[in-house]
Amino acid sequence: MKVVYAVTEEQEEYMNYLVRYFYTNVFPYYFADEQIEEFEKLRILLPDGEHVTYNGTMKEAFQIISALQSLITIIEYIGENGDYERYRYLFERNIDILRRYGITFPFMIEQFANKRRYPCSAYFPSSSKWLM
Template sequence: MKIMYAATSEQENYIHYLLNYFYTDVFPYYFDDEQIRQFEEWGILSLNDGHVAYNGTMKEAFQIISALQSLITVIEYIGEHGECDQYEWLFVRNQNILARHGITFPFRAKQFAHKRAMPCSVYVPAASQWVM
């Protein structure tokens, strides 16, 4: 018999926050709105891939959170510095961790080497609640 601990609701919420963070704070700097919309349709960074399921265990939640945080850090570094060779292995390692849990992230580190300074996207959160 093996005892499994379920992920807490805070961990689940944080996973969803990080997945959403990619769409609102990472992708708009590298892809246009049409491409991002396609990513949503394809189920990129979705927990419901269908092939391999995320079972909701605490261990899986920690692995997913760590992988997402690592990818965000690597992408932000690559976007600022433009060099990706030394972190390619870390990028791929975390990509594989996500794939084991059914989360698709089909990108290469080189795709994040050229960051836009000011993205104009519907995916970027509004700076305030007021709309003009």
């Protein structure tokens, strides 16, 4: 008999927060709004309905959270410095962790090497609750 711990509601919320962070604070610096819209349609960073192996255990949630956090950190670093060769292994390793749980992240590290300085995107979070 094996005992596993179920993921907490807070962990599920944090995983969703990290996915939203990609769409609002990472992708707009590297992709056009039309591309990001296509990512949403393709369910990038969301579990694939057919190949999901995520069972909602605490261990799996921690692995997914750490993989998402690592990818964000790597992308934000190389976007500023352009030094991506050094982090290729970590980048691909974290993508493999996500893939293991049926989460799609079909990007190459080179796509994040040149961060746009002044992007204009509808995906950026609004700075206030009043949007004109």
